[in-house]
């Protein structure tokens with residue numbers, strides 16, 4: 553059991569090195585704050601701002617509003633489905649009122665469009681339009697509007713067996729509180 557765990561850890565380390573390491577890009581110092589949830593738009597099922605342009609090395613910081621949202625990376629082609637190895641906040645940010653105590657952050661590693669959604673199934677958040685994009689290609693038909701249209705009628709899939717498991721980013725205290 554111990555040996556197996558060690559092998560798993562080593563494999564993760566090697567994979568992390570072979571692909572883009574999460575902290576590879578030198579930080580620019582620019583922070584983009586995105587709110588998961590809303591007090592005004594779409595009955596709360598909304599990321600604000602939902603369409604962000606960011607540079608490599610910029611920090612993305614998700615702040616969570618009521619009640620129980622996630623940030624889950626997907627592909628454009630499969631809305632409401634986690635991207636294998638993608639970034640996931642986990643269900644770690646429940647809050648009855650105001651911002652959650654922690655935020656979820658990661659650094660932008662490339663200029664490829666980064667599609668994401670909320671994987672809360674109670675209330676079908678993704679199908680209801682709770683999705684967003686970082687670095688949409690504005691010359692492509694792959695728009696956020698198209699993503700949302702495609703999301704309708706899908707079934708949300710969860711990224712992992714344990715809903716609290718996050719990956720690809722960091723859970724850190726919310727300095728805005």
Ligand SMILES: *[C@@H]1O[C@H](CO)[C@@H](O)[C@H](O)[C@H]1NC(C)=O
Pocket residue numbers: 620643646672673674715
């Ligand atoms: C938040 O939602 C997830 C997924 O539906 C669920 O597993 C978890 O228990 C919820 N947390 C709270 C505090 O309601």
Ligand SMILES: [Cu+2]
Pocket residue numbers: 597620621622670671672677682
């Ligand atoms: Cu949500």
